[in-house]
Amino acid sequence: MSQTLLQKVWDAHTVRKLPNGQTQLFVGLHLIHEVTTPQAFDMLRARGWRVRFPERTIGTVDHIVPTRDQRRPFLDVMAEDMFAALERNCRDEGIRLFDMSTGSQGIVHVIGPEMGLTQPGMTIACGDSHTSTHGALGAVAFGIGTSQVRDVLASQCLAMDPLRVRRIRVRGRLARGVYAKDVILEIIRRLGVNGGVGYAYEYAGDTIERMSMDERMTICNMSIEGGARVGYVNPDQATFDYLRGRRFAPAGDDFEKACRWWSHMASDANAGYDDEVELDAAAIGPTVTWGINPGQSVYVDEPLPNPVSAQGAERAAIDEALDFMGLTAGSRIRGTRIDVAFVGSCTNGRLSDLREAAKVIRGRHVAPHVRALVVPGSQPVRLAAEREGLDRVFIEAGFDWRGAGCSMCLAMNPDKLEGREICASSSNRNFKGRQGSPTGRTLLMSPAMVAAAAVAGEVVDIREFANGD
């Protein structure tokens, strides 16, 4: 019978049906970090349990690490406590930890694929909603809470409700100046921030198939912003080429055997879907969010919505967002003055993202009133960028060149907005207060658009911004 990847992976990892009707699902890879796990280890100890498959859990530190000075102990005592707790827990339970001394530290969703830990056909869980990123390699990956982290530590399993599958087919060529980030922002805008609740999103179509693994990660990363806990792309030759030779990927004869299994786990050509959506890639423009959730976006040359033309809850939502953002209904987002430019995060903190941003700023300078920073997603991303001389390009243009971490995506470290500052950001969430100042404002966009905004000092249309290509 024809099946989707989700169904195949689900079946292969099903332990049993639980009495309440949920599925007990085996978790193939458990990724942990310092923020959502200390309480889980405490709960485990309180019940006298140990980690049952310590080799299937991998730790790193990302949310709380300062990006300017990463020497230990951290100046922030609370951050140091969290890091120390993670170290202690990993040591006590025999869990491998990739901290700064390993050269492999970074945002958990950047290092998993980078080291080849993330592989097609796996189930992956992590106490972080952007775990959907790993679906780019054909894994079924999803975010969980701390009590569920405890469940995975104790049993390597989760009690899960079944998911439906929506295939989102994107077809055609992307226009110049339009990136994977614009595609996922378009999907969220079209289907809504809660349109994906109960669904796994399968991203398909020739546009997605032509994308690099980095681009697919950007797409899958923001599935959760559309309400879908899981997003994936079927594994193909690009996936296999990406994995070959990576540290934890199968090697030698095993690699060929693995490729066969991975291919077999992909959705069958005539698999049935619970829902299907099609998108014309060529119609998508460079996208910028104007509101307080990632579904509130416009093309850079499109007018902002007017609450007068909306009804009820929708109207209230537009009013609230425009009021918080200090933007005017019907005006253009282009020309909005920015204070901060941030390139980084698990959405857009990979080498290819840094390259795109560097292309735009090469030979230019950040506007005098803008504070600009580039935060590589991992230590290897930083090193690779430095080998290409990207650090010089950024520094000469007036960007801060930082150490790896989550940085200004969520403000659990010293990188934060101040007061009502507006940030052009390559991250994933524009919620009120997300970037550390309760009144701070976030405009989500692609890394190239962030770089162009940094130079211009305001939101610009990347298509009108002659670039070094």
Add this chain to the structure above:
Amino acid sequence: MAIEKISQVHGRALPVRGDNVDTDRIIPARFLRSITFEGLEAHLFEDDRKQLQAAGQHHPLDESRYRGASILLTNANFGCGSSREHAPQAIRRHGIRAVIGESFSEIFFGNSVALGMPCVTADATTMAALMQTVESQPETDVAVDLNQMTVTAGETTYRIALPGAARESFLDGTWDATGLLLDRFEDVEAVAARLPYVAGWR
């Protein structure tokens, strides 16, 4: 692990109006810088509360008429965004024992089940009626009944919904899943032994 069966929750209600109330708003990230969940309730909706205060208004949480509420009322897609369990932890530690809304984010919903805090849904019309009742008569006793799948506010009873598995978990007292997941560990090992990336490539 002591099993607590949850079939009914009742008490005063706290209306928090709005769609897409995200977990950054429920508990801002700076309060996650801790290795425990203790004290989180003090910062529940902190930024929203402060901003309303600055504007001379009050968040429902700061209105004395809702003090001691054990049921939170909200609208659509409550708890979206970050997977932080700190959000339902802060709500529960504040004294809330059930949430009624139009819909919930999946991760928030699952986290709440694991804490024994049912998140039940009702349609927009029902939510509007419930909120209106509670706002005009905050002393109204609101009773959620998971056996009958109803909520009663004063004299009026409305239908609520909750996915079957979660409902079973509350009624059976199996909402804390770990014990259940460890019950037949040989089955877990058997699945691991069948997976080529665990057992070895063949």
